[in-house]
Structures are given as structure tokens and as C-alpha cells.
Amino acid sequence: MLEVQDLHAFYGKSHVVQGVSLEVGPGEAVGLMGRNGVGKTTTLKSIAGLLTRTHGRITLGGAELSKLSTHDRARRGLGFVPEAQAVFSEMTVEENIRIGALIQPRAEQARCLEAAYELFPILSERRRQLAGTLSGGQQKMLGLARGLCLRPKVLLVDEPSEGLMPVNVELIAQALKKATQDGLSILVVDASFDLVQTVCARMYAMDRGVLVGMYRPAEFSRPEQLAATFLGDRAG
Amino acid sequence: MNQVVLQALNGLVVGSSLALVASGLALLFGVLDIINFAQGEFFMMGAYVLWLVLGATHNYALGFVAATVVVGIGGGLMLQLLTQPLLEKAHVLVLLATLGVSLIVQQLAQNVFGGDAKLLPTPIEESVDIGPITYPVYDLVIVAVGLGLLAAGFFWLRYAKYGVWVRAVAQNRPMAAILGVPVPRVYFLAFVISSALAGLAGALLAPVTSVFPNIGGPVILNSLIVVVAGGLGNFRGAAWIALLFGEVQSLGSIVMPPVVVQLVLFGLVIVLLALRSRRKTVLVRL
Numbered sequence: 001m002l003e004v005q006d007l008h009a010f011y012g013k014s015h016v017v018q019g020v021s022l023e024v025g026p027g028e029a030v031g032l033m034g035r036n037g038v039g040k041t042t043t044l045k046s047i048a049g050l051l052t053r054t055h056g057r058i059t060l061g062g063a064e065l066s067k068l069s070t071h072d073r074a075r076r077g078l079g080f081v082p083e084a085q086a087v088f089s090e091m092t093v094e095e096n097i098r099i100g101a102l103i104q105p106r107a108e109q110a111r112c113l114e115a116a117y118e119l120f121p122i123l124s125e126r127r128r129q130l131a132g133t134l135s136g137g138q139q140k141m142l143g144l145a146r147g148l149c150l151r152p153k154v155l156l157v158d159e160p161s162e163g164l165m166p167v168n169v170e171l172i173a174q175a176l177k178k179a180t181q182d183g184l185s186i187l188v189v190d191a192s193f194d195l196v197q198t199v200c201a202r203m204y205a206m207d208r209g210v211l212v213g214m215y216r217p218a219e220f221s222r223p224e225q226l227a228a229t230f231l232g233d234r235a236g
Numbered sequence: 237m238n239q240v241v242l243q244a245l246n247g248l249v250v251g252s253s254l255a256l257v258a259s260g261l262a263l264l265f266g267v268l269d270i271i272n273f274a275q276g277e278f279f280m281m282g283a284y285v286l287w288l289v290l291g292a293t294h295n296y297a298l299g300f301v302a303a304t305v306v307v308g309i310g311g312g313l314m315l316q317l318l319t320q321p322l323l324e325k326a327h328v329l330v331l332l333a334t335l336g337v338s339l340i341v342q343q344l345a346q347n348v349f350g351g352d353a354k355l356l357p358t359p360i361e362e363s364v365d366i367g368p369i370t371y372p373v374y375d376l377v378i379v380a381v382g383l384g385l386l387a388a389g390f391f392w393l394r395y396a397k398y399g400v401w402v403r404a405v406a407q408n409r410p411m412a413a414i415l416g417v418p419v420p421r422v423y424f425l426a427f428v429i430s431s432a433l434a435g436l437a438g439a440l441l442a443p444v445t446s447v448f449p450n451i452g453g454p455v456i457l458n459s460l461i462v463v464v465a466g467g468l469g470n471f472r473g474a475a476w477i478a479l480l481f482g483e484v485q486s487l488g489s490i491v492m493p494p495v496v497v498q499l500v501l502f503g504l505v506i507v508l509l510a511l512r513s514r515r516k517t518v519l520v521r522l
Contacts, residue, residue: 050410070413080414088407099404102397103416150415
């Protein structure tokens with residue numbers, strides 16, 4: 001489904017992503033893990049087309065995306081749920097969700113709203129509220145619901161559990177799991193091993209801009225083992 | 237009493253036409269983060285297009301449509317040929333470029349049409365009794381068209397697909413792009429709408445003022461004051477402040493000389509800005 005070959009990304013003189021190659025199959029959820037600052041978010045932003053100084057080959061269902069603008073990649077089926085500032089804070093919850101659905105036919109837009117409210121009922125209760133006034137957890141839910149409304153083939157999700165209470169992490173994990181069961185491919189960056197273990201079939205390990213291994217959750221019997229593998233000395 | 241009603245109505249005429257220019261300017265700032273100093277010249281071009289069409293056809297409706305369309309297209313061309321390439325470099329270059337366009341268009345108008353003021357007859361000669369005074373119907377039409385377009389603009393921004401996309405781009409450009417919003421098309425649309433509004437305002441006011449090359453000067457100055465006071469990038473704020481501006485200017489002229497009224501307006505803007513700077517959110521974009 002999504003294939004990335006020899007991806008490089010730069011911030012000024014810093015060569016942040018140094019030749020990353022990965023793939024995500026149809027209906028598969030794949031994790032991208034590693035310490036802070038190793039280039040995970042930059043990898044997702046590069047795939048989404050948000051960074052200008054990148055090169056490498058990105059294909060979605062065999063179609064080349066590398067030369068396309070960000071919005072054209074989204075229209076070809078590449079969704080992205082960013083970690084920070086994931087909502088339009090001066091728009092209502094419902095307007096935020098609608099934006100994700102606006103490139104769909106009108107009937108599909110109504111279904112998107114229903115699906116989003118079914119997935120996260122709290123958003124339905126707060127549909128008229130400005131998104132900027134939601135709690136951090138609710139904003140994460142809104143960002144994810146809106147990303148799903150785009151009806152992407154592949155969804156890139158950056159730190160969906162960051163700063164959330166365990167109950168909300170569980171909600172997000174279940175939503176991602178259900179999306180993969182419905183056929184969506186997901187590439188997720190997250191520090192929560194519980195979430196990654198629940199959702200992902202495979203995990204790439206990243207260190208200092210390169211991928212250093214590929215694992216399956218079954219290879220780790222406890223989260224501590226997983227943490228030790230991915231975070232080295234910083235594992236708790 | 238008669239004087240108060242008369243000036244209040246005059247204030248509405250000034251305010252609603254200023255609101256068209258200023259809300260376009262605010263829209264442009266909201267979406268592209270730029271101030272278009274050529275907006276006053278778009279106003280002037282609208283007036284000249286009406287004058288040219290009237291000279292050829294004597295058809296006002298055609299003149300108003302032509303002014304809106306021609307100036308809108310002019311704005312779109314300006315974005316594609318001048319503004320867009322500079323946007324990727326530095327915003328200050330865009331400001332200087334629009335200032336340059338403003339000076340060039342003004343000089344061109346001077347060379348082509350001459351410096352004399354062209355007087356146009358009003359399309360509707362009748363007047364109507366409003367309470368104690370008799371008021372020209374055409375001036376009321378200007379108010380109705382201005383307010384109607386502003387209301388339509390508000391609903392368009394709130395409910396139409398492209399309107400929602402305009403707000404999305406204004407609030408968070410990268411996020412809008414990752415949701416499939418065609419950002420370059422939204423830029424183009426904002427520029428065309430902003431220019432077309434200025435062109436229409438110029439054409440609407442031409443029969444009650446006159447047409448000359450420097451007509452856009454006070455318009456851009458007043459529009460900038462209104463846009464800053466209304467909250468940069470705030471469509472609705474610019475519209476409200478423009479109406480208030482028109483009323484203060486007209487009603488103030490009953491008791492004060494025009495220069496003093498202008499000073500009072502500047503003072504009010506400073507007070508508004510001081511009050512707004514205390515609020516957490518400065519930019520409310522709609």
C-alpha cells in the first residue's frame with residue numbers, strides 16, 4: 001500500500017532523516033518507534049509532504065506521490081494526524097470534522113459525521129463548542145476523527161496518546177484497531193507501548209535518522225522488554 | 237434632527253462601501269498574511285470600468301458587472317504573476333510589490349484618462365421620503381448592495397465549502413493542506429474576491445462622487461485603519477468597524493470640522509487597539 005524508499009529530510013544543515021525505507025501493507029498497522037529527536041515526526045511530515053527539503057521515493061498503491069503537493073497527496077488517500085495543533089481552534093467541533101469530509105460527496109459527508117460521533121460520543125456532546133476549548137484528550141480524538149473522515153487509504157498518526165489519561169489512550173487504541181479492521185493502513189509514531197502493542201502488527205525501530213530494526217509485538221513478552229529495545233538506557 | 241438623520245444615512249453609504257473594500261482587504265490578510273496596497277487602485281479601476289462601459293453602452297447593470305469581473309480578474313492576474321512568486325521569498329517583498337503596482341496603476345490612469353474628474357449621472361434619479369428628509373434612492377441602493385454582500389460573505393464563509401476552506405487556510409495552512417484543501421486555489425479565490433469587492437465598491441460610488449486617478453488614496457488609508465481596528469484578518473470585524481467608521485465620520489461632521497473628526501477616529505482606533513491588546517486572542521478570523 002504505502003512504500004517509502006530512501007527518504008531523506010533536512011532542517012537547515014541538519015540531515016534529520018537519512019535514507020529511511022519502509023512499507024505498510026493494506027489494512028496493516030505499523031509502528032515507528034525510537035527516542036525523542038531521532039526523526040520519527042520528521043519522517044511522517046516528509047511522507048505527508050509538509051517539508052520542502054526532502055527527497056526519496058514515496059508510492060501509495062503503486063502511484064508516485066513524491067512530486068505532489070501536500071493537498072494532492074491527501075486527495076490521493078494519504079491522511080496525517082499531527083501531534084501538535086491538530087485542530088482548528090477557532091472553529092466548532094462539527095466544523096473541524098466537516099473539513100475532513102469536504103472532499104467527499106455530500107452523502108458521504110453526513111456519514112462521516114455520524115461515524116465520528118459514534119467513535120467518540122463526547123465529540124457529539126460538544127459539537128457546537130469551539131475546538132480550542134476542548135481538553136487535550138478531546139482534541140486528540142477530534143484530530144483522529146477528522147483524519148478518518150478524509151477516508152484515507154493510509155493514515156499517518158503522530159503521538160496519538162501523548163499527554164492522555166490511560167482511559168483516553170485505550171479509546172484511541174480501540175479506534176485505530178477498528179480502523180485497521182475496516183481495511184485502513186496505519187503508520188503510527190507513539191511512545192505508549194501499550195497502544196503500539198494493541199494496534200500494530202509490526203514496529204520499525206529508528207535511531208539518529210535511520211531505521212535500525214523491525215520487530216513484532218509478539219517478540220516482547222513485557223512492555224519493559226520493548227522499552228529496553230527501543231529506548232536503550234532510558235528505558236524505565 | 238433632519239441633519240442627524242441625513243448624516244446617519246450618509247454614514248451608512250460611506251460605511252457600507254468602505255466595508256466592501258476593507259473586508260476584502262481583511263480576507264486577503266487572513267488567508268495570505270499580506271496587505272495589498274493596490275486595493276485602493278482596484279477601487280479606482282472599478283470606477284473607470286463603469287465610466288468606460290457607460291460611455292459605450294449607457295448600461296449601468298453591465299457596468300457594475302464589468303467592474304466587478306474585470307477588477308477581479310486583474311486581482312487574480314496580480315496574484316499569479318507577481319504576488320505568488322514573491323510569497324515564497326519574503327512577505328516584505330509582496331508589500332513593496334503591491335505598493336509598486338499601486339503607483340504604476342495610478343500613473344497609468346493619469347496618462348490614459350487624464351487628471352480631470354469624470355462626472356457620472358446617477359442611475360436612479362428619484363428620491364424617497366424618510367421621516368423628515370428626502371433621500372436619493374440610489375444611495376439607499378448602495379447601502380443595500382453593500383450590506384447584502386457583506387451578509388452573503390458572512391454566510392459563505394460559515395457554510396459554503398470554499399468559505400470553510402478559506403477559514404481553514406487562514407487559521408492553519410499546513411493543517412488545511414493535509415486535509416486536502418487546495419491551498420493555491422484558495423489563495424486565488426481570496427485575491428479575486430478581495431479585488432472584485434473593491435472594484436464593485438468603486439463602481440457603486442462613482443456616480444455619487446466622481447472618477448479621477450487618485451480616488452483610491454483615501455480609500456486604502458481608511459480601509460487600513462478599519463482592518464487594523466477590526467482585527468487583522470477578521471472579515472466580520474472589518475465590516476462592523478467600517479460601518480462604525482462611516483457613522484462617526486458623518487455624524488461627527490455635524491459638530492466638528494472634518495480634520496477634527498479624522499483625529500477623533502484615529503484616537504478611537506488607538507483606544508480599540510489598546511483594549512484588544514489586553515485580550516488573549518487578537519486574531520479572530522471570520
